[in-house]
Amino acid sequence: MKPTHIEHVGIAVASLEEAIPFYEKVLGLTCYAIEEVKEQKVKTAFFQVGQTKIELLESTDPEGPVGKFVEKNGGGMHHIAFAVDNVQEAIDQAAAAGCRLIDKTPRDGAEGLRIAFLHPASTCRVLTELCGKP
Numbered sequence: 001m002k003p004t005h006i007e008h009v010g011i012a013v014a015s016l017e018e019a020i021p022f023y024e025k026v027l028g029l030t031c032y033a034i035e036e037v038k039e040q041k042v043k044t045a046f047f048q049v050g051q052t053k054i055e056l057l058e059s060t061d062p063e064g065p066v067g068k069f070v071e072k073n074g075g076g077m078h079h080i081a082f083a084v085d086n087v088q089e090a091i092d093q094a095a096a097a098g099c100r101l102i103d104k105t106p107r108d109g110a111e112g113l114r115i116a117f118l119h120p121a122s123t124c125r126v127l128t129e130l131c132g133k134p
């Protein structure tokens with residue numbers, strides 16, 4: 001596997017409405033999309049920074065993965081996502097290298113991308129996402 005760049009950094013927030021002004025008014029970025037990802041029980045807001053995006057995640061369900069994270073930690077950095085050419089190939093290679101997977105096959109993420117998560121137990125405790133075009 002050879003990621004081409006950091007596609008995005010995922011940051012969990014209690015409220016998009018409360019978090020967006022920091023990114024827009026202080027950092028001077030523009031929120032260009034808000035999208036609900038039902039499968040992950042989140043509403044996302046995106047900001048472009050060079051080749052990389054900031055993905056803010058607000059939970060739509062307290063029992064969802066981000067809901068639990070926010071309850072435990074109050075929010076904060078949630079995951080890092082690397083862009084790869086072929087997500088299935090990349091997770092197969094990670095598994096072959098002994099990495100524990102959360103997703104054995106890619107699923108749908110925001111912005112029409114295919115995504116898969118590697119388990120934090122194998123990634124120095126940083127939830128790691130691989131994403132790519134379908």
Ligand code: ZN
Binds near residue numbers: 010055079081129
């Ligand atoms: Zn993500």
